[in-house]
Amino acid sequence: MIHDIEVLKAKTSKISEIDFNNLKFGHVFSDHMLECDFKNGEWEAPKVVPYQPITLDPSAKIFHYGQSVFEGMKAYKDADGKVWLFRPLDNFKRLNISSKRLAIPELPENYFMDGLKALLKVDEDWIPEKEGSSLYIRPFVFASGNGFHASPADEYKFIICTAPSGAYFSGEVKVLIEEKYSRSANGGVGFAKAGGNYAGQFYPTQLAVEKGYQQVIWTDDTSHEYIEEAGAMNIFVRIDDTLVTAPTSDRILDGITRKSIIELAKSENIPVEVRKLSVKEVVEAAQNGSLKEMFGAGTAAVISPISGFGYKDNDYELPKLTDDSYASFLKKRITDIQTNKVEDPFGWRMEVK
Amino acid sequence: MIHDIEVLKAKTSKISEIDFNNLKFGHVFSDHMLECDFKNGEWEAPKVVPYQPITLDPSAKIFHYGQSVFEGMKAYKDADGKVWLFRPLDNFKRLNISSKRLAIPELPENYFMDGLKALLKVDEDWIPEKEGSSLYIRPFVFASGNGFHASPADEYKFIICTAPSGAYFSGEVKVLIEEKYSRSANGGVGFAKAGGNYAGQFYPTQLAVEKGYQQVIWTDDTSHEYIEEAGAMNIFVRIDDTLVTAPTSDRILDGITRKSIIELAKSENIPVEVRKLSVKEVVEAAQNGSLKEMFGAGTAAVISPISGFGYKDNDYELPKLTDDSYASFLKKRITDIQTNKVEDPFGWRMEVK
Secondary structure, eight states: OOOSOEEOOOSSOOGGGOOTTSOOSSOSOOSEEEEEEEETTEEOOOEEEESOOEEEOTTOTHHHHOOEEEOOEEEEEOTTSOEEEESHHHHHHHHHHHHHHTTOOOOOHHHHHHHHHHHHHHTGGGSOOSTTOEEEEEEEEEEOOOOSSSSOOSOEEEEEEEEEEOOOOOOSEEEEEOSSOOSOOTTSSTTSOBHHHHHHHHHHHHHHHHTTOSEEEEEOTTTSOBEEEETTEEEEEEETTEEEEOOOBTTBOOOHHHHHHHHHHHHTTOOEEESOOBHHHHHHHHHHTOEEEEEEEETTTEEEEEEEEEETTEEEEOOOOOTTOHHHHHHHHHHHHHTTSSOOTTOOEEEEO | OOOSOEEOOOSSOOGGGOOTTSOOSSOSOOSEEEEEEEETTEEOOOEEEESOOEEEOTTBTHHHHOOEEEOOEEEEEOTTSOEEEESHHHHHHHHHHHHHHTTOOOOOHHHHHHHHHHHHHHTGGGSOOSTTOEEEEEEEEEEOOBOSSSSOOSOEEEEEEEEEEOOOOOOSEEEEEOSSOOSOOTTSSTTSOBHHHHHHHHHHHHHHHHTTOSEEEEEOTTTSOBEEEETTEEEEEEETTEEEEOOOBTTBOOOHHHHHHHHHHHHTTOOEEESOOBHHHHHHHHHHTOEEEEEEEETTTEEEEEEEEEETTEEEEOOOOOTTOHHHHHHHHHHHHHTTSSOOTTOOEEEEO
């Protein structure tokens, strides 16, 4: 049940201007957004309001001290027009885990969940029906309080925006295993979906792009010997028939797609190992032919297959994907569950009514 | 010479509302600010405009991906009413170094320097004359372009705001040497004045405050055996008569106060060692009495003496500061140079005319 969320409706809708057959990712935004302010030591009641600009003082701490966290989620419409979310409570919990590490006040669960549902109800027509499309949901929290003192802000804004998005097709992805730059520190904020983690990735990624790759595979900052993440996704490697991924840590994001893949693979009797994965092992597996697949896992693309990787001036190609590849199989299983095409034995799906 | 900076003057001034005898740090802002937009692949001409709110789309990348860098500087008014900056070109250069690492477009030098001078001219009356007070200057650049795609923005804003500020008195500072959390990674963005570096420090600092300390001494993220920074400042330790500070690296900020202290100390024949400084060495020096001083160095406080430190559940006190302490001596020398009270043999001072 959704209760007590005030709704201020937009006077006009932009929806007729949108070509739902040609949606990119995160470029057009729905008519409304959820807005919730933290002031005087507490979160005020969230409201659905027309999608609108945010006005801040130039001294607002978001501009200076990087207090910002976010989540990425999707809403799907099934053939009967029912609306579904995928493990939304896990996003809520992780948002608070991220917030805590950045000294941002945590949100009450009902503000997040009821607010999100109220927003989806108001903008239900914005949820695409087309196969592969979905409504991308972006909850975020940032420091809106003022002052140049380097300390946590006294005011914050929690906002949810949504963007109807087409199937995320990344094309052929070649990755570069990073030997110099790092994404996160031991004891740092790498496990949080903190804005600053992303800004730090852009420059090394640009350098990789200049060398002909599309993404960076992040390695540990101490030795660069262990594989941690792929771009802004978690990474999986298939060696022979075993799926391997790095354990989560304070450097690695506890991805919801990542843990869904692990559970799903196990339930399908696919051997899964969650353990440290060295670059050496991956290179050797590529050389001896036991490396069958590599893919990134995240909300936007679900699974993003990797076609090859570069390391120390050598390039390694992966076998072409086949119909029985884990990437194809697992992606179909997850998206079928997400979009209510099959049973959901895990209880991951949540209907929005 | 200041040329070609358009000035849009505020209709009224807030200056009569300000009590210049009771200024805190960074809480009141001058009448104007410098504003400069990056659009269509280039920086547009900077303008001085009335201090005013910033309006952004909710999808602006600053809210999501942490692309923000800043600088901290001060302007001083001497007894003759002349206005001085301290090593401003070093701030300009470091801003661009930070920007590059965060995939933010670099600024032309004249936009920064001429823009800053034009702003100081317009708000000259805001520069405090009182001993110890100064006009704190905050240049910053952030991603104002829109979209949820995790990639560098296509638009940015460079802004300079100023805040008349009183002497920064931090009181007695006890610090905790950090054994779990970290500020930066090898190959990360710790050397940049990036917003995200500060957000990550707040929570560990809150934990230290709960234990009775005011700040954290950051150690390397691999072993936590080496001392790197003090809160948001560089750190110096005096062992017997030698001043020791950690070398800059990709984890440590190349502080302008830090390097000024090194140059100044050398010119005064104070032995200075720039080398790795282990926690073990500092603890042993505290135990055997050779640890004479510890202090943080940064723009806001110039030098902030540390009265004691905690490590592994033990507390170590430092000797009381005397008139011939390095902290007092070096702080006076630097502020005398900054405020045009003494000769400046280093060429650090720049008059704004």
